[in-house]
Amino acid sequence: MEAAMASGTALVYDEEMTTHKLLWSDPVCDIEVPERLSSSYEQLKCYNLVERCVHVPAREGSEEEILLVHSSEHLEVAKSTQTMNEEELKRVSGNYDAFFFHPNTYHCARLAVGATLQLVDAVMTGKVCNGMALVRPPGHHSQKNAANGFCLFNNVAIAGEYAKRKYGLQRILIVDWDVHHGQGTQYIFEEDPSVLYFSWHRYEHQEFWPSLKESDYDAVGLGRGEGFNINLPWNKVGMGNSDYLAAFFHVLLPMAFEFDPELVLVSSGYDSGIGDPEGQMNATPEVFAHLTHFLMQLANGKLCVVLEGGYHLKSLSESVCMTVKTLLGDPVPQITGEMAPCLSAIESIQNVRAAHKPYWKWLAYEDTSVLQNLSTKSHPPKKANPNPFTDPESKITNNDESVKVERFLELHMKNILFPVPPIKxxxxxxxxxxxxxxxxxxxxxxxxxxxxxxxxxxxxxxxxxxxxxxxxxxxxxxxxxxxxxxxxxxxxxxxxxxxxxxxxxxxxxxxxxxxxxxxxxxxxxxxxxxxxxxxxxxxxxxxxxxxxxxxxxxxxxxxxxxxxxxxxxxxxxxxxxxxxxxxxxxxxxxxxxxxxxxxxxxxxxxxxxxxxxxxxxxxxxxxxxxxxxxxxxxxxxxxxxxxxxxxxxxxxPTQEKVTKIKILRDQFQQEWKMLQCSVKDGISRN
Ligand SMILES: [Zn+2]
The missing domain is CATH 3.40.800.20 (Histone deacetylase domain)
Incomplete structure (x- = not known):
């Protein structure tokens, strides 16, 4: 029996969400600008993608919907900011780690929740097959009782809870490819086996914000949710296309196919892309086409992509376009760059596989073990990343760098994009x-x-x-x-x-x-x-x-x-x-x-x-x-x-088949490097 599948891609966007903005000077928050939304939308128009999507209007999320994951105290505080003056807004904002209120923030955050739920409804009712919601403020850092990291309400977590209740779903996959750990989402679902949460994030041995022990690979979930929280920490900056693909091949996708979700939600931050001042990674926009394409093969194609971070406007908007183009079914551009994951990425992949071995059948016969001596630990990088937002000198080089990436992407996109034949x-x-x-x-x-x-x-x-x-x-x-x-x-x-x-x-x-x-x-x-x-x-x-x-x-x-x-x-x-x-x-x-x-x-x-x-x-x-x-x-x-x-x-796979793959992997991993998912003994200690 094959389930019938809807066609079409929804785009949910409301310009109103650009009214939430920073009213005072704050070097931490000043990157979360309204132009993140408008420039993404403009770029979509530029590629004629808006007209190919099904327009789904946003709406305000209801209080009841927000309370699906947040406390009434948190809701009341947020609500009370609507009538505050700037001084009061600044004071309330100061209660949280990296958040700012504007008198319109509450309204925008409710629109962000509602836009996400509209997308879930459009996909779950079969109006469309998949879609993307361009929203602000983002959501994945926000917690039951607190705003955090530019996030007020956890849009994707609310969507997960909403889909469970409204459509009776029992298995939802959340893929968080934002460069930060969505600790808010982890806290909300860590005891819930019906939501499989995957996040990769810049970690650098807990040096990078939010610098939590529980963002590491060994936080696998709690109680009944054990095994359903997957953290893949990046202990180095500069991760690129091959590192992300290796993470999909050797960690996420086998888990996802075994889990067999009924709906896939993406916490879609593009600060994991090239040029981003936060992430400092090297992945180019087309990698998001590949990642999207893989996720489209799950849950009978039911895929909802929801914007989170992304602070280099050009990198962000090109990556958004690659995602939407792929959702629409366009051919996927050739991936660029050397196809070989770096040592640090392989180490992280090995460790998350080892940590999850007790919980997943596909890992049962893999002989993977936790690696204690990570290469990034034995050769600690010198402090290469001072906070770029407080260091005036680095802000100048940052702007320089940003323009360079912009020029690079201008050319890069011309090189990788190609005319799509009218008949496939x-x-x-x-x-x-x-x-x-x-x-x-x-x-x-x-x-x-x-x-x-x-x-x-x-x-x-x-x-x-x-x-x-x-x-x-x-x-x-x-x-x-x-x-x-x-x-x-x-x-x-x-x-x-x-x-x-x-x-x-x-x-x-x-x-x-x-x-x-x-x-x-x-x-x-x-x-x-x-x-x-x-x-x-x-x-x-x-x-x-x-x-x-x-x-x-x-x-x-x-x-x-x-x-x-x-x-x-x-x-x-x-x-x-x-x-x-x-x-x-x-x-x-x-x-x-x-x-x-x-x-x-x-x-x-x-x-x-x-x-x-x-x-x-x-x-x-x-x-x-x-x-x-x-x-x-x-x-x-x-x-x-x-x-x-x-x-x-x-x-x-049976033990015999796992062994078969392992033998082939050992035989060919020096030549076909994307096969590498563990390090040979000793490499990390050299
Ligand atoms: Zn982020």
């Missing part, structure tokens, strides 16, 4: 299976004529294409592939009576066309092994039995995997091995072929197609020898992106 998917008109299964207009292409094909394959594989049937299918296949190579469509499906032959020809043709890194995942028996063309092709072959006489090499990896009969246990192979290798390789085209005797079920194959779309600007070519109706339908759905396919029942 191509297939051939006479293909019996796929064409009529595709729910939206597809690009139907004519097959290539025989002389053309013969010219193409002459010199290689010529002996394989004597049969007319194969020649005909190659004609279809090449016609679809050409549309992808010429970037007229994002992806395509071709049927083939002999997938291995089609794949060999497709790979050779793509390389000759000029594609330098082609990733090929072949599922099932592969009768001929294609030439890997000096590293221009990376082949991952998934089959049930060890193929005799074949050894794995960096560019030709064999993964023996037979999907569990009880459900889908392919998550662990995909997240723990295939995705890290694929992201390390950074392909510019992905070919996925389903041959005979496939050892994966439909749900495993759907997962493969869904998750690999983050690569190669979402350029995927599907070659199908097995054209069973349900399989074709699932693949078509994943490619067209009209809905999230059904990934089946989650089954944790």
């Amino acid at each position: 998917t191509a297939t051939t008109a006479d293909s019996k299976g796929s064409a009529h299964l595709l729910p939206v207009p597809v690009h139907l292409v004519k097959e290539m004529d025989k002389t053309e094909i013969k010219a193409l394959v002459s010199g290689f594989y010529a002996d394989l294409v004597k049969e007319d049937k194969i020649l005909h299918s190659l004609g279809n296949m090449l016609a679809v592939l050409d549309k992808i190579l010429k970037k007229e469509v994002c992806n395509g499906i071709a049927e083939s009576p002999r997938a291995a032959v089609s794949v060999a020809v497709a790979l050779r043709h793509s390389v000759q066309f000029g594609f330098q890194r082609v990733l090929c995942i072949f599922v099932g028996d592969m009768q001929i092994i294609p030439n890997i063309e000096d590293g221009k092709i990376l082949m991952i072959h998934i089959c049930e039995n060890e193929q005799s006489g074949k050894t794995s090499s960096k560019h030709c990896i064999s993964l023996n995997w037979k999907e569990d009969a009880e459900g889908n246990d392919f998550f662990s192979a995909l997240l723990g091995f295939i995705l890290p290798v694929a992201y390390s390789y950074q392909p510019n085209l992905t070919v996925i072929a389903i041959g005979p005797n496939r050892s994966l079920g439909i749900s495993g194959i759907s997962l493969l197609f869904a998750l690999l779309q983050g690569l190669a600007e979402s350029r995927i070519f599907a070659v199908m020898e097995d054209t069973e109706m349900n399989l074709m339908r699932s693949v078509a759905k994943a490619l067209v992106g009209a809905s999230t396919p059904d990934f089946g029942v989650y089954v944790p």
Whole structure:
């Protein structure tokens, strides 16, 4: 049974929320400016994204809704500030750690709560599939009884509680990718097993605000909530795209798939992006497209993204746009930067895995242990980060730096963005299976004529294409592939009576066309092994039995995997091995072929197609020898992106399978560095 899924992306925004502002001078609070909202919204307009979203109006959250997580004392204090003069406002603000009141703050904070709940309602009632709320003030630091860190009411926590009560949800995932720890959210849900809270945050061994012991990796939740609070502390600044992706592959995503949420809420702070004066991290805007794309595969696509921090206006607004573009289903830009997590990131990942091992089935057989001697501890960094807001000299260099990042991003976005083809998917008109299964207009292409094909394959594989049937299918296949190579469509499906032959020809043709890194995942028996063309092709072959006489090499990896009969246990192979290798390789085209005797079920194959779309600007070519109706339908759905396919029942990997992945990881982690999720003994003490 597949649940029906809504389509469309909501955008909730009300200019009124820009009226909350700082009335006096305060070097800590002066970065939380109204322009954070207006410049994000302007940038969305600039990319024509506003008009593509479903406009959902904000409303004021009710007192009852605020009281879902806050005390009446806190509500009363907030309410009382509406009529205060500046002196009184300043005095009340002084009672909290980093907060400022304006006479309109209470109204704005209620709008921020209401905007978030409007988004939850739009998603839960099926009016839209997903969406984003641009709100101020943010929420994740605010606590039951206190404003904190620019936050008055905890918008996302209220949304979680609201969704539980109103829609009877039993499993909600909150992903907090803001660079600060959402300690407010942690406190609210730490004893609640129905809310899985994940936060990564700049920590630097408790040096960085809010400098709490309970922000460390070993705060796993309390009582019944034990195991449902995941903290990933960053002990260094400068974390980048590969560190964030590694955290998703090796910590968050396996937890999330095992948890199987009914709704995903994102505490979406972009101070974890490049140029931010608070975070001082290096992640570029497109990483948020990738993170969003991954989260869209959970909860049948029900995803609500709610703005938290983000203080470099250009970095913030570009990152907001990347998020919304992805929610709308646009192809994901190629990730930039070296794909290798840094040592400190790997150490943090290892420790959070070790701390959570008792609570999660997917971790049960991983031999991970807590690392005591962290590299950042044995070589303490010199005080490189004096408070930039109180040091006038550093404020000047900060402005300089900020302009530099702005210029960098101007160019960077031009480099990574590309025109989206008006039609996403191509297939051939006479293909019996796929064409009529595709729910939206597809690009139907004519097959290539025989002389053309013969010219193409002459010199290689010529002996394989004597049969007319194969020649005909190659004609279809090449016609679809050409549309992808010429970037007229994002992806395509071709049927083939002999997938291995089609794949060999497709790979050779793509390389000759000029594609330098082609990733090929072949599922099932592969009768001929294609030439890997000096590293221009990376082949991952998934089959049930060890193929005799074949050894794995960096560019030709064999993964023996037979999907569990009880459900889908392919998550662990995909997240723990295939995705890290694929992201390390950074392909510019992905070919996925389903041959005979496939050892994966439909749900495993759907997962493969869904998750690999983050690569190669979402350029995927599907070659199908097995054209069973349900399989074709699932693949078509994943490619067209009209809905999230059904990934089946989650089954944790057996010990044997965990060992299999571990052996492959050990074998290839020096070459494909995104595989690294623990440090070798001794490294940290060197
Ligand atoms: Zn923040």
